[in-house]
Amino acid sequence: MRTFNSFFLNLTVSILDFLYKGRDFQRFWVLEEIARAPYFAFLSVLHFRESLGLRGPEHIYLMKEHFDQTLNETEHLEYMESVGGSKYWVDRFLARHLVLFYYWIMVVYYYVSPKNAYHLNLEVELHAAETYQKFLWDNPQSEHTEKIESILMDEINHSKELHNAMLLIK
Numbered sequence: 001m002r003t004f005n006s007f008f009l010n011l012t013v014s015i016l017d018f019l020y021k022g023r024d025f026q027r028f029w030v031l032e033e034i035a036r037a038p039y040f041a042f043l044s045v046l047h048f049r050e051s052l053g054l055r056g057p058e059h060i061y062l063m064k065e066h067f068d069q070t071l072n073e074t075e076h077l078e079y080m081e082s083v084g085g086s087k088y089w090v091d092r093f094l095a096r097h098l099v100l101f102y103y104w105i106m107v108v109y110y111y112v113s114p115k116n117a118y119h120l121n122l123e124v125e126l127h128a129a130e131t132y133q134k135f136l137w138d139n140p141q142s143e144h145t146e147k148i149e150s151i152l153m154d155e156i157n158h159s160k161e162l163h164n165a166m167l168l169i170k
């Protein structure tokens with residue numbers, strides 16, 4: 001499944017690279033719109049498992065962690081909106097359809113194989129961090145530097161948190 005995760009991520013990245021060349025903030029907005037979906041999917045599945053009486057010892061920790069992560073991604077999304085990332089209809093159309101698709105894939109994936117679902121999203125977070133790092137290298141004088149650095153650190157923290165979550169579950 002790890003090979004499938006890498007293939008899926010590389011394919012998606014290639015498509016986004018092609019579609020969003022030279023349109024950094026639209027690209028970031030799409031990434032942040034999609035980035036919220038897995039955390040909401042994890043919460044949905046954890047809720048469902050709780051209803052089925054399948055609450056493990058790590059349940060409350062994971063619920064809190066994923067809720068914090070989804071809020072943090074929403075803060076990133078709001079920043080990208082404030083700098084025009086969502087101003088074009090075509091980007092909103094693409095991202096909102098992608099996110100519906102990705103949410104349901106993550107619900108099924110996390111229910112069936114939580115470790116692999118965490119692994120895929122750990123890779124997504126690392127990719128997001130690399131994307132922001134590349135922006136900082138390409139735009140050393142940008143007025144957005146401070147904010148992008150802070151978002152980059154958040155994405156690295158998310159990847160570490162997902163790694164810890166992988167170690168927690170069986």
Ligand SMILES: [Fe+2]
Binds near residue numbers: 035
């Ligand atoms: Fe983010």
Ligand SMILES: [Fe+2]
Binds near residue numbers: 125
């Ligand atoms: Fe993130």
